[in-house]
Amino acid sequence: MADTAKSGGHLLTDEELHRVQSIFLEMAKEVDEVCRRHHICMMLSGGSVIGAVRHKGFIPWDDDLDINIPRKDYNRFLRIFEKELGGRYRLYAPNYHQTAIYRIAKIENPAVRLTDKLGNEHGLMMDLLPMENIPENPLMRYFIGFRASLLMWIAIRVYEYECRGKNDEKQSAIGKLAGRIFSFRPGWKWFDLADTAVQYRKETSLIGIPAGRGHYFGEIYKKKDMLPVIYVPFEDTRLPIPCNADAYLSHLYGDYMTIPEESRRERHKVTKIEFRDEADGTYREL
Numbered sequence: 001m002a003d004t005a006k007s008g009g010h011l012l013t014d015e016e017l018h019r020v021q022s023i024f025l026e027m028a029k030e031v032d033e034v035c036r037r038h039h040i041c042m043m044l045s046g047g048s049v050i051g052a053v054r055h056k057g058f059i060p061w062d063d064d065l066d067i068n069i070p071r072k073d074y075n076r077f078l079r080i081f082e083k084e085l086g087g088r089y090r091l092y093a094p095n096y097h098q099t100a101i102y103r104i105a106k107i108e109n110p111a112v113r114l115t116d117k118l119g120n121e122h123g124l125m126m127d128l129l130p131m132e133n134i135p136e137n138p139l140m141r142y143f144i145g146f147r148a149s150l151l152m153w154i155a156i157r158v159y160e161y162e163c164r165g166k167n168d169e170k171q172s173a174i175g176k177l178a179g180r181i182f183s184f185r186p187g188w189k190w191f192d193l194a195d196t197a198v199q200y201r202k203e204t205s206l207i208g209i210p211a212g213r214g215h216y217f218g219e220i221y222k223k224k225d226m227l228p229v230i231y232v233p234f235e236d237t238r239l240p241i242p243c244n245a246d247a248y249l250s251h252l253y254g255d256y257m258t259i260p261e262e263s264r265r266e267r268h269k270v271t272k273i274e275f276r277d278e279a280d281g282t283y284r285e286l
Helices: 016-038 047-055 071-085 139-162 164-170 173-184 187-197 243-254
Strands: 069-071 090-092 105-115 121-134 207-208 219-221 231-232 236-240 272-276
Touching: 016 069, 016 071, 016 105, 016 236, 016 272, 047 231, 047 243, 071 090, 071 105, 071 121, 090 121, 139 164, 139 187, 164 173, 219 243, 231 243, 236 243
Parallel strands: 069 121
Antiparallel strands: 090 105, 105 121, 105 272, 121 207, 207 219, 231 236
16 A cells, blocks of 8 residues: 655644544544435545554544445435535535535535645544446446546646645646646536546446546546445444455555555644634534
């Protein structure tokens, strides 16, 4: 696993990490409970599956938790979110009633206030990654994957161009040019287009996670290895993972059972993190 720490800011302290994991766990329980009640399929994603298999909970140093959800169920989840979870969380997603401010769907928990390296303030974010039908025909698969990847590349370049006052030094000359050329349409509309382009409505034997770490062509699996989900121990509860977690994790990470050296463990850095005091609603550092 290429578990290198991301640059900028500082790593969470043990106390902060424990609090973040506890909040993510409660979020996952709530989302799972709502999904089960509405017969919506969801499963843990990426490193959270490693945690479930290897540690029966979080990877000890893990500071996030993401969810995979098949497209049909994803669309249903968007429709019920406000009624079921809107009182506690906010949802940002392409083709949702709030304009997309991220390339993928995110559930935001305002119990935490994070300041990232660009100076942006936001809550604790859980990624919601739609799983797409992948064409079995290689030519159709290449066409859809290339088109969707190109649209996403444009969307990100435009988004960066819109934020150029904060991160201009990180953009390449080609990226700046593309952002300027395609800025006739706002970034959130490009995110909407990319989200639509990646969808393939015919049922196939393949399923993929284009918004994942492997992008469109790097995360394609046999559907029978992913569905139906199975529930396994995770901390003090049970949460769903792919039915063939070994095939999923081996494809994504290789030797996922070997604990990486400390220098290769993936951890995210933040500029500032504060937790909301439920008594008075103020945010404080630990």
